[in-house]
Amino acid sequence: MLRTHTCGELSLEDVNQSVVLCGWVQRVRDKGGMIWLDLRDRYGITQLLFEEGKTPAQVLETARSLGREFVVSAKGEVIERLSKNDKISTGAIEIRVSELNVLNPAKLPPFLIEDETDGGDDIRMKYRYLDLRRNIVRKNLQLRHQVARYTRAYLDDLDFIEVETPVLIKSTPEGARDFVVPSRMNPGQFYALPQSPQTFKQLLMVAGFDRYYQIVKCFRDEDLRADRQPEFTQIDCEMSFVTQEDVLSTFEGMIRNLFSKVKNIELPEVPRMTYADAMRQYGSDKPDIRFEMKFTELKGGDQDLTSGKGFGVFDDAELVIGICATDCASYTRKQIDELTDWLKRPQIGAKGLVYVRYNTDGSIKSSVDKFYSDEDIKKWVVALNAKPGDLILILSGQADKARKQLNELRLEMGTRLGLRNPEEYRALWVLDFPLLEFGETENRWFAMHHPFTSPKIEDIELLDHSLGMVRANAYDMVINGVEVGGGSVRIFERGLQQKMFEILGFSQEEAQEQFGFLMNAFEFGAPPHAGIAFGFDRLCSIFGGADSIRDFIAFPKNNSGRDVMIDSPSVISDAQLKELAINVV
């Protein structure tokens, strides 16, 4: 080793020891007679001392020549520091340097290597290897390593086997768009990169592996939003001879174990909510339950507290729903107008916002005073369980749209009211998802989870006439309003699987060509099985209290799928194209 210690481990106990440290120059303070240098490595910072008269002249000269981020090795004696720094673990000592070697000089970095940096996103991505030197970025990746370690430890303890499934697989038309890989040895044919190891893990169950997991890269060629990556990592799991309940308890255990080990937080038992309730009460299949503010239907179902008073907007609406924002009656007209404008942006698309101020003096002021009496509105107040000082916000229209819009408004109000503390964690199981959803554009049914998800046994007969009513044995885990995992009980019988493909519009030949290997496997003794997959990058970002998964990926790609550091993708040679028997159009 070029060093005897790291920059994070020396303390008063080591005083008088001769040591060699290696690292990067974080900062040099030259006070004329004395020079202090902060030497940094992954483990910490240690202060080096150079003193006119005591330090060899040559060493002093070298110290004066150093710039930020030079890589040096320093030999010296550990001494007690006069003015101690209790913010760092090595703050009680410093090194009186007797030898100093520059291992590699450094050009001035294009941005500050500090927690608070002056570098913008683009420059930091281009020089990602410098960005990764910043403590906060490196700590995210250390956290990621810890989450992976504890995940493996938990699953290993439960007899799960990690099995690597192939990366070069087969393109299938169902699901998102595949990345493909031309095969040189099979001209005109292509591999696909897996969107998930779904069929392989099911085959491992057919093979009797009983409990499988894998922390595995997956790939989707989708148009990237801020928080999607073309390659991402999953904790992928499958179990045999289990019910949905077993999967829920096993993986609730995993998540609680991770919170305990990684965050030192004892997460309470994870509550459960049906998809139907989640949509009705929160307008979302991934509600943030750190705060209440549930939806109240003023018109909808059997209830109608709004029609027949001459307010056409509500009269024509399929649904009128509201939320109650505690202590917000003091919102000014300007604030409410601003909220209304926010709702009318095309991303949300609401037509307008109705409000009711329930003032602290008990009086009521609403934006629909001219249609509704105080008496009428009192009924709304009761329905919403509003207290004096509260503000009621109401949206209306086509039911699905109104719920989606109110979900956005609820989350926005939660944020504005400080009810979404990233250091507070509330997990939730959402259950009983619909099996199918109808694609209006394509005019056909799609699997909501994927085609291998089992309908609930009691709903199987609905497959013959009421596809939209069929519920699946499918479940999502949601933390703080973010879907972190999802899974289902799987179909394990050839007949039912074939029927699913029919419903999804596959001809028998297409189903056999694409998924014949799986349906055949079901005929050779497939056990009942179920599974789940967690978005690993996302889970890490939640543990890190951050919004973006990109900060938890060592070398992420930008929104155009480019790695700007290595400048990829790039053109390849004609010789390569020829070997692969493809042309660029």
Place this chain on the structure above:
Amino acid sequence: MLRTHTCGELSLEDVNQSVVLCGWVQRVRDKGGMIWLDLRDRYGITQLLFEEGKTPAQVLETARSLGREFVVSAKGEVIERLSKNDKISTGAIEIRVSELNVLNPAKLPPFLIEDETDGGDDIRMKYRYLDLRRNIVRKNLQLRHQVARYTRAYLDDLDFIEVETPVLIKSTPEGARDFVVPSRMNPGQFYALPQSPQTFKQLLMVAGFDRYYQIVKCFRDEDLRADRQPEFTQIDCEMSFVTQEDVLSTFEGMIRNLFSKVKNIELPEVPRMTYADAMRQYGSDKPDIRFEMKFTELKGGDQDLTSGKGFGVFDDAELVIGICATDCASYTRKQIDELTDWLKRPQIGAKGLVYVRYNTDGSIKSSVDKFYSDEDIKKWVVALNAKPGDLILILSGQADKARKQLNELRLEMGTRLGLRNPEEYRALWVLDFPLLEFGETENRWFAMHHPFTSPKIEDIELLDHSLGMVRANAYDMVINGVEVGGGSVRIFERGLQQKMFEILGFSQEEAQEQFGFLMNAFEFGAPPHAGIAFGFDRLCSIFGGADSIRDFIAFPKNNSGRDVMIDSPSVISDAQLKELAINVV
């Protein structure tokens, strides 16, 4: 859970308990009044008992209807077995079944699900999910999981961080052929799949990660030999502020730890050999040192015990080398002819074989009696340290070829003499590889390891005039004649890296375009660093005492790079091609 216990855990302690087991029907023995059924899962086999008169008639009927590999659930009482089977852990008990349910019937499998199967390679690959049910195949993958676990535990303890590097990277002309992935969002451009995370792990060192590892999939589009896979797994590692010695001791420690934990074998300290010695003494850079049989040069270097006696073959030869096969003087003429024919096959390409029998009575018989006196040949016997009863085998010709051929002969003799026991393990470090090798066809120099390997400091001046003489700080670990890992101290200075690319025939522009990101990174404070990568599939096959890596991969591809189970690669749709802006030629 559909079961209360697995098929591998019940014992006499559980007698009288009511249990539910699930699993596969391994075997049914119907003796009329009694039926015994072996129920199998991953954890073991438990015997089920059905008895005419005692077992409900309906259950008996179901039991009689079962075929091999049916999936069933059985409820019953644990009872002590009359005739115990001490070969299995549950052999003292059986289950008196009261309820039996078929969870899924099974068609007759196309081959026997037993350790000794009647299925050939092709059928077992097509039905890999059935092959994986066989104990010996599943155990290989369980072993793989254990090797991964202990690898991670060892490295985690030493403060290594596992970091995931990207799979969608950039194609580079150096090294093997890349698999490429057309980018839809960047038409005409391609990602490449990594042949190794080499440049990324070096960037992590520049980023100050200090100690990195990753168990990671890598990809090479090469023509496949029996024991190559287009996708394979590496244990990839890198360290900063270290010398070659630190890497050797850290990873020798890892391998010894794995042998201890996985195989319960205490491997002795790993000996070291230079590349030059390995080639001279074994004709191979990966000698199998489970047995001696080192090469002796009869003509070569300063020695010449063969020239000037009228035997033109030896007179014209650059090198005459032999090995001594202990106790093989009794080899018949037929056996020696057969060895000669084996050597003359085109795979080896020897012109002929000279032998000397040193009989137990002290007499000598050789195939070149007519050119050499007993006196002459006695000198050979002394040089080879042969004892009465030994057989000397001699090859000659151009030095490199003769060594390669004798290496093959030595290994073959080792095998024939039973000196290569797969359960005996001998590891070896091979050091001081040449930095460069000359490609005759391409008429240029190639990096023997890769372009990032550092020359030995004392050999750097040779870069200006004697490229073939430059030794690298590169090392391989060899176990039982198989290269399981290799690495090097890296170049960490831009100037030297640039010089390497020049030597390899890159123009300055090409070097900058392909590897500019790395050379730029070296200018911002790159620490000295070194690393190693182990072939994980290969390592597992060695621990498993097997020759083929394919047995240690869950879903391997065949020699044409095809997955015959899922039938991949395959054609993709015109719509997909169009979106990707490519044509099939």
